[in-house]
Amino acid sequence: MSGEEEENAAELKIGDEFLKAKCLMNCEVALILEHKYDQLQQMSDDPRNQVSQVFEKSLQYVKRFSRYKNPDAVKQVREILSRYQLTEFELCVLGNLCPETVEEAIAMVPSIKVSCAHFLLWCL
Template sequence: YEQIQQHVSESDPSSQVSQVFEKSLQYVKRFSRYKNPDAVRQVRKTLSRYGLAEFELCTLGNLCQDTRGEATALVPSLKSGGRFVGKAGNEKIEKMLTDLSLIKKLE
């Protein structure tokens, strides 16, 4: 019976979609940083004010870096793009991280 069930599930496309969906859902739950949808909206809104590219916004929002060094190591385009260069740029990055930290604490 188990061999037949396994064969049917391997050959049934809807079963494969279900398995992919289930694995994806488990992955997302494991790495989910924010439990409240309002917090996610707030993170996006906060980071959008800094003129970030979508990749930068997603990376910073999801990885929850603690330091400017971590943020620029994980998102090198913050420094290479020229938007966050020098003392003023460093202060903007610090402000972004502080804003994200506050959202996470208030969740």
């Protein structure tokens, strides 16, 4: 993003590198970290495999703010939201925040009002 442009998530001005990046919802990160945590616990005899405090706090955070716990539900949420030509950023914000109305979704992610009429129809 050039120095002249100001970042604005409402207009999806968040930088090309971020727009092209693969984003993960909190529930997806929770599944990944839980899997890694289980692996580390199985190898707990080795002191090099101890779980760091940062890792534990990260896992606690994403678990606390994950709306979906079941791996099948997590996959289904991404599949459904992927149908509506959302950017990764939009998809993850909506997947994390779970708006209950169209108005709430637009307030959280204003860019979907312009870019995603199909999504808005699905919400109705």
